[in-house]
Amino acid sequence: MVSLLGDSESIALAPDNAPEPFTAATPTPATPTLSRTELLIPTNTKPRKISVFGLGYVGAVSAACFSAAGHHVIGLDVNATKRQCFRDGEPPVVEPRLRDLMQAGKQAGRLTALDDVDEAIRATDVSLICVGTPSRDNGSINIDNVSHVMGEIGRALRHKTGPHLVVVRSTMIPGSMRKVMIPILEQESGRRCGDDLLVAYNPEFLRESTAVADFFAPPKTVVGSDDAEAARQLADLYDGIDAPLFAVSFEASEMIKYADNTWHALKVCFGNEIGNICQALEIDSHELMKVFCADTKLNISPYYLKPGFAFGGSCLPKDTRALTYLARQLDVETPILSNVLPSNRGQIERAVAKVVNFGHRDVAVLGFSFKPGTDDLRESPQVELIERLLGKGFNLKVYDPSVNLSALTGMNRQYIEKTIPHIHSIMMTSLRKTVAGADVIIIGNASPEFRGIEPLLSEDQVVLDLVRLWDTPRMKARYVGINW
Numbered sequence: 001m002v003s004l005l006g007d008s009e010s011i012a013l014a015p016d017n018a019p020e021p022f023t024a025a026t027p028t029p030a031t032p033t034l035s036r037t038e039l040l041i042p043t044n045t046k047p048r049k050i051s052v053f054g055l056g057y058v059g060a061v062s063a064a065c066f067s068a069a070g071h072h073v074i075g076l077d078v079n080a081t082k083r084q085c086f087r088d089g090e091p092p093v094v095e096p097r098l099r100d101l102m103q104a105g106k107q108a109g110r111l112t113a114l115d116d117v118d119e120a121i122r123a124t125d126v127s128l129i130c131v132g133t134p135s136r137d138n139g140s141i142n143i144d145n146v147s148h149v150m151g152e153i154g155r156a157l158r159h160k161t162g163p164h165l166v167v168v169r170s171t172m173i174p175g176s177m178r179k180v181m182i183p184i185l186e187q188e189s190g191r192r193c194g195d196d197l198l199v200a201y202n203p204e205f206l207r208e209s210t211a212v213a214d215f216f217a218p219p220k221t222v223v224g225s226d227d228a229e230a231a232r233q234l235a236d237l238y239d240g241i242d243a244p245l246f247a248v249s250f251e252a253s254e255m256i257k258y259a260d261n262t263w264h265a266l267k268v269c270f271g272n273e274i275g276n277i278c279q280a281l282e283i284d285s286h287e288l289m290k291v292f293c294a295d296t297k298l299n300i301s302p303y304y305l306k307p308g309f310a311f312g313g314s315c316l317p318k319d320t321r322a323l324t325y326l327a328r329q330l331d332v333e334t335p336i337l338s339n340v341l342p343s344n345r346g347q348i349e350r351a352v353a354k355v356v357n358f359g360h361r362d363v364a365v366l367g368f369s370f371k372p373g374t375d376d377l378r379e380s381p382q383v384e385l386i387e388r389l390l391g392k393g394f395n396l397k398v399y400d401p402s403v404n405l406s407a408l409t410g411m412n413r414q415y416i417e418k419t420i421p422h423i424h425s426i427m428m429t430s431l432r433k434t435v436a437g438a439d440v441i442i443i444g445n446a447s448p449e450f451r452g453i454e455p456l457l458s459e460d461q462v463v464l465d466l467v468r469l470w471d472t473p474r475m476k477a478r479y480v481g482i483n484w
């Protein structure tokens with residue numbers, strides 16, 4: 001690893017194994033100096049010749065950083081000023097450290113721009129597409145720029161022999177690669193993906209203003225492709241960058257960017273809504289969030305982020321309700337917090353709709369306390385699901401190893417008796433018998449005992465799993481996850 005832009009210990013940017021420059025450009029005598037103090041740049045052991053389409057924030061930074069790592073990079077953009085900037089080693093966008101990298105790339109003969117797509121494709125064997133994908137007025141994403149570049153690359157590939165890897169970095173909704181981009185590329189190039197045409201999707205996680213630093217220290221590298229060779233070659237571009245690497249499907253690689261960005265957006269708005277309530281209560285919101293963020297067990301952690309069923313129990317619904325009520329009293333608007341409970345109810349409705357769609361009447365629910373190992377039934381969403389299904393006329397049997405009705409006391413007992421008055425008549429004491437009589441088996445919570453039902457199931461039964469009890473279910477019954 002080498003690092004950039006210091007004053008003390010100096011090293012050359014160009015790694016020893018760099019391929020020849022694109023043109024017979026005179027090698028630059030003066031190599032920029034770097035120090036080991038700040039920004040770690042890997043020296044790529046398998047440098048490639050890369051064309052980068054779109055020289056905005058993502059494209060310019062990707063181009064400059066790949067060239068700094070030892071790759072040879074040609075930039076292309078519809079904007080002639082940006083292309084000229086690139087030739088001059090001047091950043092087309094404002095981004096700390098970008099100019100130094102671009103100057104270094106230019107002087108090393110590893111970073112330039114071309115006007116002509118055919119020429120760029122002939123001169124490179126990897127293309128990165130980083131063009132803009134703006135919103136349309138209706139909120140949908142406009143991927144026309146990517147389609148356009150795909151077409152250009154495809155047509156250029158007709159005049160080139162030899163393999164080519166085409167990678168999209170622009171943000172696009174899941175399905176764009178498979179349904180739109182690959183067909184365009186295959187149609188225009190006359191090649192089939194997988195032969196000498198490799199295709200991958202590679203979302204970018206940089207943040208503007210720290211983009212160069214983020215490029216060399218990303219939170220993760222995600223490689224999306226159906227083709228192992230495409231994924232391997234793409235991963236090799238990042239050789240030496242220390243980040244967890246995930247090789248996933250096209251669709252998952254496209255989706256992760258949306259999950260990331262909407263999560264970041266949600267975090268901002270959550271913090272703001274909590275802050276707005278705090279201010280109305282004269283609580284220092286920054287002090288408060290410092291304490292909140294110090295909790296890396298439950299708050300800033302993977303906990304509570306697994307897709308599945310609705311939340312419940314004696315605290316989350318009650319406290320969400322109380323806080324949004326308080327906000328209303330304080331005249332503080334909390335559109336996110338106020339929509340948490342409706343969203344949660346929606347997940348119960350989702351389960352109801354799935355059961356209705358199965359078209360069977362005899363339903364078993366395994367686990368109806370809100371989580372295994374407790375008999376607290378208050379605001380259990382599984383109890384609400386049972387109540388909704390009973391209301392729709394399904395024949396239900398329910399079983400939960402943690403719940404003994406005769407042992408329930410106080411509010412807990414009152415709650416279940418009020419919500420499902422005849423719970424006694426549908427409650428079973430044998431797991432085997434509960435499963436045997438049902439067409440649909442709902443896994444309501446993750447009691448370890450429920451794993452044992454796999455061999456008991458038959459082909460004409462359906463299992464609706466609300467908790468992902470099995471990652472790889474091995475059962476004769478049809479298996480359906482609530483959201484996987």
Ligand SMILES: NC(=O)c1ccc[n+]([C@@H]2O[C@H](COP(=O)([O-])OP(=O)(O)OC[C@H]3O[C@@H](n4cnc5c(N)ncnc54)[C@H](O)[C@@H]3O)[C@@H](O)[C@H]2O)c1
Pocket residue numbers: 053054055056057058059076077078079082130131132133145148149169170171172204205206207208
């Ligand atoms: N900016 C970010 O922080 C960021 C981070 C991650 C991902 N992204 C995604 O990356 C993509 C690019 O974002 P950006 O911020 O760099 O956009 P940008 O608008 O800064 O740059 C896009 C560039 O593409 C060029 N372009 C458009 N059509 C072209 C074509 N047919 N051929 C060649 N060049 C063309 C434009 O002239 C422009 O220079 C978007 O999909 C964006 O959502 C952006």
